[in-house]
Amino acid sequence: MRNRDTKLTVLMSVRNGEPYVRESVQSILRQTYEDYLFLIVDNASDDRTPEIVESFRDPRVRLIQLEKDIGQTAALNLGLGMTRSPYIARIDADDVSHPTRLEKQMAYARAHPDTALIGTWTTIIGPDGSPIAEKETSTDPDVLMEELLFRNVFAHSSVMFARAAVSELGGYPTHARYAQDYALWLEVTLRHPTTILPEFLVSIRRHDEQIGRSGLSSERVRDPMVLIDNILSRPDLPSSLLNLKNKARARASLRYAAGLREEGRWSQAFVELGRGLMLDAPGSLGKESAVYIAQTVLGMRGYEWICSARRRRPMGT
Template sequence: MFEPIVTVLMPVYNGSRYLREAMDSITRQTFYDFEFLIINDGSADHSKDIITSYKDGRIRLIENEKNIGISASLNKGIAFARGRYIARMDGDDISMPERLYKQVLFMESHPQIGVCGSWVKTIGEWYQGQLWELSTEPEQIKCQLLFTTSLSHPSVLIRREVLKNTGLSYNGRYKYAQDYKLWMELAKTTLLANIPEALVQYRFNDNQVSTRYHREQMQEVDSIRLEQLYALGIAPTLAELEIHRRIASNAVFENEVFLQMADTWLKKIEERNQIVEYYPKAALSQLLHRFKARLHEKSGN
């Protein structure tokens, strides 16, 4: 049986508008040793026609009889994957030609890393041309998970052995923040990193999950944040959780009362971590101090 180095895993649901552009970006990779595993999740548009029009032996199409959602489709893909690594891809994004080559090279030379993402550049209807310079150091990435996801989902390359050894996969209870949940769980047992180069172009459009299901996604994000706060021994009040949300999204109130409450909240987190050591102490302190400095700079104090 052909066992490629990489399985590129891409679920598709009614994604015909940008699908060919996304597929071209994978089939034209400079790194050749991969299988392209596409899960057609009950699409009712021309997605299947586009996929089957490619005469590339590396493409494997799996069709769901009905729409089962992204988490279940990704888990199905993981079960079918034959590669040493699993590269995530979405049907509306674009991978740079050397993406797989650079990520495989990085992972081969950093065996302690379980998940490798990259910086991304935005394309599409909003935020055109923005560069997301995500943290690269594993300790900082783990700490940032207390506030938000620190990996761009369609940019990651996952060591399949890590998923097998931990028994982890995408949690079906999380329909809109399944990646954030998985990174949080994986960070308990392996290291996460980002390559400081934009290897993926991430598309913004009206049909994406973060636009159509923003409220539901934020509810799941809150759940993931709360799980980590509980691990620190903190049961936040509604007011504290709102402060946490605003710090995470940089949507802060520029007044003295909010600033004092935010300072108190960040101090509480740091003090609890000094006791339980859930996060690397120095890395979390640095992150919290950066948040505090940003708050004071924005408020002018």
């Protein structure tokens, strides 16, 4: 394999990424840190994705074309097995990296060799690349672990991780289709130091053709709920997290309830809502949990209508 001795491999798994893959690949090839292998696993695309990737003709790019769609998790694990670089940086085919992203993450990795997972702050962009929002999170390792019990604070396309730390876990888990990265970060963070660089170094694109970034379908939100429940049931859970058990389980249940309600599964939704409310006092659940409660009771359309009406209401009324 070309560039087999490089310290870094950038890994992309893509299926039918024609609309955005060119911009994503360009963002990696224009990095100020240049010593890497760019391994792109094409998951049986039936559009122009392979043609676009091959058009770059950069010696750092290696394209692996699969004849059959094996799913993103299996494709990522295949890529992990094809590199011996000590560090792996992820990028999805619709996201964009800031030119200094790899340089800054590698600098941190060299200065903190015990750190197994390095994320960054992110900018959310629309289909046309226009900014929508900025996502910040704490950089304190203890706070990161606590936050992970409530949500995935590591944007997948922002992470660089130590290959050894992920390999010892068997790679990406295959039991969580919509949360394979979340499951992995939870396990890595329980075992190793992790961090998030307080800079906006990656843009995460929001568009309609995505499997795990948006929506409140019950399947999408059930995976994280099961993961959190499993983590919280572990006998080796750090003592600092024990007092968050009920609150984390309550948040996961309320989000699941909103997903069930969105699918019209009313009775199940309200059973799950009751479960969440019994796990923790409603007054201590926080704003995000209150949103899930409102979405369960009102439905997504009702909730959005009320939010829209509040925005239209004249000031002072």
